Amino acid sequence: MPTTADFERMLREAALRVTRPRVAVLSAVHEHPHADTESIIGAVRETLPKVSHQAVYDVLKALTAAGLLRRIQPMGSLARYEARVGDNHHHLACRSCGAVADVDCAVGSAPCLTASDARGFTIDEAEVIYWGLCPGCSPGEPEAPDEAKGNQ
Numbered sequence: 001m002p003t004t005a006d007f008e009r010m011l012r013e014a015a016l017r018v019t020r021p022r023v024a025v026l027s028a029v030h031e032h033p034h035a036d037t038e039s040i041i042g043a044v045r046e047t048l049p050k051v052s053h054q055a056v057y058d059v060l061k062a063l064t065a066a067g068l069l070r071r072i073q074p075m076g077s078l079a080r081y082e083a084r085v086g087d088n089h090h091h092l093a094c095r096s097c098g099a100v101a102d103v104d105c106a107v108g109s110a111p112c113l114t115a116s117d118a119r120g121f122t123i124d125e126a127e128v129i130y131w132g133l134c135p136g137c138s139p140g141e142p143e144a145p146d147e148a149k150g151n152q
């Protein structure tokens with residue numbers, strides 16, 4: 001887990017001024033990957049109780065624009081943020097509970113950026129979301145048989 005000093009260095013390297021809300025937001029997103037804005041505000045308020053919604057929105061926007069955070073928005077879901085940037089990884093999304101998980105691309109170092117026909121677009125990002133049900137929502141094998149027994 002990166003420390004406050006690491007977050008400060010990341011901000012400086014991205015030519016952003018180091019402020020407490022920026023450090024707190026970076027830290028919250030590292031701790032809660034794929035969190036939505038409300039969850040991030042909740043986490044930030046554990047260290048900065050008085051921070052406003054608007055301040056957190058603004059910081060998320062600035063950090064995303066600077067490439068320190070990545071914003072994803074699965075269809076029908078709220079925007080979510082993660083600190084794992086630059087590797088163009090993909091996501092698994094559960095249709096039932098909305099859980100989101102990372103999935104590395106199967107092959108290649110710049111996965112999926114080579115479209116079969118780019119139609120003149122300059123491509124800088126490829127987004128793949130695999131939709132389905134997470135283990136907890138799948139009807140198949142029960143996730144925690146011991147717990148089920150305990151409830152009987």
Ligand SMILES: [Zn+2]
Binds near residue numbers: 095134137
């Ligand atoms: Zn689920």
Ligand SMILES: [Zn+2]
Binds near residue numbers: 033082084089090
């Ligand atoms: Zn991710």
